[in-house]
Amino acid sequence: MTIVHVNKENFEKEVLKSDRPVLIDFWAPWCGPCKMMGPVFEELSAEMTDLKFVKIDTQENEELAQQFQIRGIPTVSLVKGSKEVDRFSGFAPKSMLKQKIETMMKNL
Amino acid sequence: MNIQLAEKTQDTETTEVVSSTPKKEVNQIYDILIVGAGGAGYTAAIYSARYNLKTLIVGEELGGQMNIDYEVENYPGFRKIIGRDLMIQFADHAKDLGTEIVMDKVENIEKIDNKFKVTTMFSIYYANSIIVALGTKRRMLGVPGEKKFIARGVSYCSTCDGAFYKDKTVAIIGGGDSAFASAFILLQHAKKVYIIHRRGEFRAKPGIVDQMKNDSRVEFVMNTNVTEVIGNSGVTKIKTDNPDKSEIELDGIFIDVGVIPITELSKNIGLELDNVGYIKVNSKQETNIKGIYAAGDITTESNGTKQLITAAAEGSIAATTAFENNRECNNKDKNETCID
Numbered sequence: 001m002t003i004v005h006v007n008k009e010n011f012e013k014e015v016l017k018s019d020r021p022v023l024i025d026f027w028a029p030w031c032g033p034c035k036m037m038g039p040v041f042e043e044l045s046a047e048m049t050d051l052k053f054v055k056i057d058t059q060e061n062e063e064l065a066q067q068f069q070i071r072g073i074p075t076v077s078l079v080k081g082s083k084e085v086d087r088f089s090g091f092a093p094k095s096m097l098k099q100k101i102e103t104m105m106k107n108l
Numbered sequence: 109m110n111i112q113l114a115e116k117t118q119d120t121e122t123t124e125v126v127s128s129t130p131k132k133e134v135n136q137i138y139d140i141l142i143v144g145a146g147g148a149g150y151t152a153a154i155y156s157a158r159y160n161l162k163t164l165i166v167g168e169e170l171g172g173q174m175n176i177d178y179e180v181e182n183y184p185g186f187r188k189i190i191g192r193d194l195m196i197q198f199a200d201h202a203k204d205l206g207t208e209i210v211m212d213k214v215e216n217i218e219k220i221d222n223k224f225k226v227t228t229m230f231s232i233y234y235a236n237s238i239i240v241a242l243g244t245k246r247r248m249l250g251v252p253g254e255k256k257f258i259a260r261g262v263s264y265c266s267t268c269d270g271a272f273y274k275d276k277t278v279a280i281i282g283g284g285d286s287a288f289a290s291a292f293i294l295l296q297h298a299k300k301v302y303i304i305h306r307r308g309e310f311r312a313k314p315g316i317v318d319q320m321k322n323d324s325r326v327e328f329v330m331n332t333n334v335t336e337v338i339g340n341s342g343v344t345k346i347k348t349d350n351p352d353k354s355e356i357e358l359d360g361i362f363i364d365v366g367v368i369p370i371t372e373l374s375k376n377i378g379l380e381l382d383n384v385g386y387i388k389v390n391s392k393q394e395t396n397i398k399g400i401y402a403a404g405d406i407t408t409e410s411n412g413t414k415q416l417i418t419a420a421a422e423g424s425i426a427a428t429t430a431f432e433n434n435r436e437c438n439n440k441d442k443n444e445t446c447i448d
Binding site for chain 1: 110111112113114168169170171174175176190191192211212213229230258259260261262263265267268269271272273341342360
């Protein structure tokens, strides 16, 4: 499954108007733990199809990062419509990431 | 384009994961199973694979501590390289030689019928020898508010999060070389950087300290402990035990107060540790348990020099010792056990 890279231009279409809840991976090219989590996020996107997985590069999209008040990466945020449901920060291996996402989904 | 942010979020602390899926038993026996996928683990695998030993690495965070150490400038042959990129080269090197690498967490190791049974979150593996190369983790301050504001003003990685503090006021807690390296990174973004240290003098190299002393954007706060992190949606100030500076208003704090060894597995399997929690090994990287070796930042070896090159060196020694002990064992009468 291809993960959509979201920016200011497609944020509304890909996130706010998505038919499924959206899981956003906030990352940056300089961040080691983010790079480590990238492939894990990608693997899970193929397994957890109830959600739409997208990525936001905080370096390229400062405005979006500010809007989400991102102050640490990687941060994974679950959004439904125009509401953020839950988020967590820091690297998590696949098993843990999956469980954290499942926990967040309980609040949907 | 307005988004309503979540008010209450998950605890960002590592949570205990209970795997509900049954564990898959891998029937083949590995000659060497390496726990940990950092500089020590990868090097042990490179040596082990070159001894023609069937080698498996089980690691939770591929790349380990090097993922946070942004630029490495003291690994011979590489004048300057991003830690993560160097670790990818280590991993590819090990894989090209036939090492298998899986991302999983080792929960327990027990001896059964002259072999080690290694239980991970998802699988069960068997191996003749084990190399523990789990490394260290960042030490936390352990003060109220610290956990609550992780990624909301509290950070342990200046390279990851420094850029979110453009024209803001931040503090670095710590006094070693690593804390000062963080200060250099933060000064690229922040307007003011406090360096708060619990002692009267810094452990960092004098040259780097002098350089900071002359920067008008930097303020040293000595003999001071942070006692609380305070904020609302993000950090707004910290409290300290210094009467002259009992409160400091700021936007973020970067905690750089050293590392502690990862001890959970070592304790579970009965490895002998020093009083801090580092695994006691001899110069051949042997632990108190026959057949289990340890290498890298998690051990008492290399005179405490926690560097990539010493971790790699210990990995190579551990694999070599395991190879020699395996060979010796294979030459013995089959009735004799290879491990205790």
